[in-house]
Amino acid sequence: MKDRATVICVRDDRILLVARERSRWSLPGGRxxxxxxxxxxxxxxLEEETTLVASQLMYLFQFNGFNTQHHVFFADAEPHAVAIPSNEIARCKWFAPVKIATLSTxxxxxxxVALFFEHIGAQVPGQLQDPATGSDATVANY
Structure with missing residues (x-):
């Protein structure tokens, strides 16, 4: 099984997704x-794909795909951080959590993303809205 580092990057209550040319949206990351x-x-x-530099990362959980083991990290981006597609990435965009369920991902x-909301659901209610339930959830200060 291949190891992949996957990053959930949040800015202004939005989650960053990336896409290669003519490809589905995904979370930043790679082998x-x-x-x-x-x-x-x-x-x-994260830096190779988006030019964003994470000052802090928090390990959240592991997700096992068919052939890939995703090690998921959380990064909180600065309010004015701009993600610029780089390397093999053609598009970067910040999405409201409720929008992600409607995208081709x-x-x-x-x-x-669903597990992320389960993880933060135990935290104090706050800013991000869970796309599945519509309820508020927040990420603790890391």
Missing amino acids: VKRGEALHEGARRE SVPTRAI
Whole structure:
């Protein structure tokens, strides 16, 4: 099974998704290089794909796909951070959580976003809205 570092990056209550040319939307991330720590791979992939530099990452959970093990990290972006498509990425866009369910996304992206809201659902109610329930949830200060 291949290891992939996946990043849920949030800015102004929106989640960052990326897409290659003529491809579905997905969360930023990619394969972890040999000898690279998972958090280093997450930070590198986020910067390579979006030019965003994560000052802090928080490990959230692991998600097992068909052939890929996703190690999911949370990154809170600055309010005015601009994601610029880079490397193999053609598009970067910030989406409201309720919009993600209507997009053409990869299966792991939908499942990881849903698990993210389950994870933060135990936190204090706040800003982000869960697309499945419409209820508010927030990410704790990391």
